[in-house]
Ligand SMILES: O=C(O)CCC(=O)C(=O)O
């Protein structure tokens with residue numbers, strides 16, 4: 001733990017986050033998420049190297065980052081086409097001008113007592129940016145809620161398919177498409193077994209103003225969200241996620 005904490009998350013949101021440092025639920029008694037994670041980006045991690053312990057770490061992570069980013073861009077092109085937009089819509093609108101894609105390694109410990117009140121690997125949330133590509137080690141635990149506005153909420157297990165990625169829509173894409181694409185509400189419940197996953201978050205350039213696309217609005221369906229600068233939105237979401245932490 002001492003070695004991990006030496007690489008703890010910095011002000012650029014890169015590095016290690018310890019169990020219970022993240023809280024996105026509103027339950028006063030919950031300690032927050034039991035997962036531990038490591039954020040990796042293309043910038044902002046200068047003080048976060050441990051080449052002695054992990055000589056090929058950086059190379060491996062950068063290679064994953066590049067491949068996942070290329071895959072995500074292709075999926076975003078398909079989303080643009082599905083909205084009757086140019087396949088290059090996101091590229092041309094500067095979504096990737098300052099690439100902010102972040103890779104996050106996650107570990108859920110298996111020894112958490114699942115029946116303990118409010119105990120959860122990752123509490124219900126939707127991701128903040130455009131698109132998330134999720135790879136897991138096949139251990140169950142991930143659940144989604146398809147109709148997030150309906151109560152009581154119905155949670156379904158996401159079944160693992162070998163060699164496939166799970167693709168989640170983020171809140172900024174929901175805003176951008178005026179809810180034509182809904183962000184995916186998801187959570188990870190404890191299953192009494194260690195679980196490892198890799199999330200790759202694609203967020204729009206921080207300087208880009210996200211406003212509901214014209215093609216997703218009409219008189220009967222006016223814009224539901226005011227314009228907002230991507231960087232301001234993401235910073236606010238990250239800060240509120242970690243507001244209770246000592247990390
Ligand atoms: O570990 C998982 O399967 C999900 C991770 C997740 O939801 C996140 O990091 O935002």
Ligand SMILES: [Fe+2]
Nearest residue numbers: 125126127186
């Ligand atoms: Fe998530």
